[in-house]
Amino acid sequence: MALRFVGIDPGTGGGNCPAVWVDTDAKPEPDLLFQGWLVDEVTQAECLKDSPRPGTEAVIRVPARMVPLIREACDVAERTQL
Numbered sequence: 250m251a252l253r254f255v256g257i258d259p260g261t262g263g264g265n266c267p268a269v270w271v272d273t274d275a276k277p278e279p280d281l282l283f284q285g286w287l288v289d290e291v292t293q294a295e296c297l298k299d300s301p302r303p304g305t306e307a308v309i310r311v312p313a314r315m316v317p318l319i320r321e322a323c324d325v326a327e328r329t330q331l
Contacts, residue, residue, distance in 0.1 A: 250274055252282070253325055256318040258311070267311045269318050271325045279326035281319075285309030 251274040257266040270282040288296070288308045296308045311319075 255322045255325065256315075258315055259318075260312060260314050267309075267315060269311075269315065269322045271322050271329065273325070273329045279329045281322050281326060283309055283311055285311040 250272055253271045253273055255269045255271060257263065257268040261267070266284075267286065268284040272280040272282060286309060288310050292310075293302075293308055296302070302308065
């Protein structure tokens with residue numbers, strides 16, 4: 250696994266923060282990995298209405314201020330596919 254760290258939530262102090270990585274070795278294409286806050290039960294229930302979630306998945310919350318980092322991660326993933 251080749252993880253490329255893209256960054257952490259710029260609005261936090263730098264430890265235990267939401268973060269984003271790209272697994273450039275994932276096949277058939279790169280994967281984005283997110284660290285975020287676990288959502289509460291009410292939020293999970295609302296999400297389950299749209300998309301059933303197996304035990305191997307989780308709903309996490311990341312702040313919108315991370316959009317530039319997520320865009321960068323998407324760019325890295327797209328460049329890795331070429």
